[in-house]
Amino acid sequence: xxxxxxxxxxxxxxxxxxxxxxxxxxxxxxxxxxxxxxxxxxxxxxxxxxxxxxxxxxxxxxxxxxxxxxxxxxxxxxxxxxxxxxxxxxxxxxxxxxxxxxxxxxxxxxx
Amino acid sequence: xxxxxxxxxxxxxxxxxxxxxxxxxxxxxxxxxxxxxxxxxxxxxxxxxxxxxxxxxxxxxxxxxxxxxxxxxxxxxxxxxxxxxxxxxxxxxxxxxxxxxxxxxxxxxxxxx
Numbered sequence: 001x002x003x004x005x006x007x008x009x010x011x012x013x014x015x016x017x018x019x020x021x022x023x024x025x026x027x028x029x030x031x032x033x034x035x036x037x038x039x040x041x042x043x044x045x046x047x048x049x050x051x052x053x054x055x056x057x058x059x060x061x062x063x064x065x066x067x068x069x070x071x072x073x074x075x076x077x078x079x080x081x082x083x084x085x086x087x088x089x090x091x092x093x094x095x096x097x098x099x100x101x102x103x104x105x106x107x108x109x110x111x
Numbered sequence: 112x113x114x115x116x117x118x119x120x121x122x123x124x125x126x127x128x129x130x131x132x133x134x135x136x137x138x139x140x141x142x143x144x145x146x147x148x149x150x151x152x153x154x155x156x157x158x159x160x161x162x163x164x165x166x167x168x169x170x171x172x173x174x175x176x177x178x179x180x181x182x183x184x185x186x187x188x189x190x191x192x193x194x195x196x197x198x199x200x201x202x203x204x205x206x207x208x209x210x211x212x213x214x215x216x217x218x219x220x221x222x223x224x
Contacts, residue, residue, distance in 0.1 A: 006154075031208060043155070043200060045211040056211060091154060093212075098143045098162070098204050100212060104154035 002026040006092050006103035013082055014111055021077045021106045023092030032075045033093040033100060034067065036060070043091065049075065082110045113138045115201050117215035124222050130188040132218045134175075134201035137182065142203040144168075144177055144184040145212070149198040158186075158199070191222045 005024040013019050025032050034046040047057045047067055054067065066078045075094075079086055087110045093100040118133040136142065146158040146168070159168030164179035175186045184201060201215040 033211065035212075042216045043202075043212075043214040045213070048211055058211075093155075095208065097208050098210070099157065099160065100204075101157065102147075102155040 002101075004092055004094055004101050004103035006090075006106050008106060009104065010107045010109070012109045012111065015084055016081050019079050019082055019108065021079075021090050021092075021108070023075045023077075023103055024073050025075055025092065025094030026101055027073070029094035029096050029101075031055075031095045031100075032067075032069070033095075034077045035091045035093065035102075036088040037091065037105075038088045046077070046090075079108075082108075084110050086110050113142065113203060113205055113213045115203055115213055115215035117199075117201050117218050119216075119218070121219035121221055124191055124220070126193055126222055126224050127190045128222075130186070130191045130195075130220070132186040132199055132201075132220070134184045134186065134215060135182050136184065136201075136203050138203060138205055140205050141179075142205040144175070145202045145204070146173070146175055146184070146186050147200040147202060147214075149200065149217070151197070155200065191220070193222045193224050196220055196222045 007022045032049040037043045047061045048055045064080050068076050089105045091105045092103045114137045143162045145160045147155045148158045159170040161168040161177035167176045173188045198217045200217045202212045
């Protein structure tokens with residue numbers, strides 16, 4: 001069964017460093033998303049992406065964040081200068097309809 | 112804005128007990144409703160969905176009915192198993208394809224043998 005793949009599973013970084021979280025969505029999907037889940041809290045929407053541009057972003061998704069689909073298969077989330085409060089589980093999702101399929105997530109730890 | 116409210120957990124049940132996890136929503140239109148499950152150490156898996164009023168979603172013995180009049184989508188299972196222990200998230204998505212999911216806070220379910 002097709003699945004969304006995320007790498008790495010765990011990323012540790014120093015505050016102020018740049019990180020790139022990678023996702024390979026399901027191959028025929030057209031809509032792509034990033035969500036995050038701070039430990040013990042609800043899953044929060046960050047950004048959605050369609051037709052090579054951002055279709056919606058949340059208040060969390062400020063200038064420190066960017067997304068890119070550099071080729072036909074990858075979908076990346078970049079955080080330019082990480083803060084302690086960026087520590088969370090980041091989930092990538094993809095869809096063709098209203099059904100979104102999630103990856104297993106990348107746990108980002110900012111020290 | 113749109114929001115989802117779930118009953119607080121954790122919910123602790125004995126094996127074979129009946130499960131209900133309450134979920135209510137606020138939305139400006141007619142959203143699609145979902146239940147996702149997160150097993151320990153794993154990502155989010157779609158459990159079931161309903162796209163219009165009175166629809167019943169079902170999967171793996173779990174059921175939920177879209178109740179427009181009470182703006183609810185409660186999750187039920189007649190007989191839980193230890194393997195059902197997980198975090199359950201109610202979510203909604205409004206409008207056309209590609210719209211974001213809005214999640215509830217999640218409910219931890221613990222099933223004891």
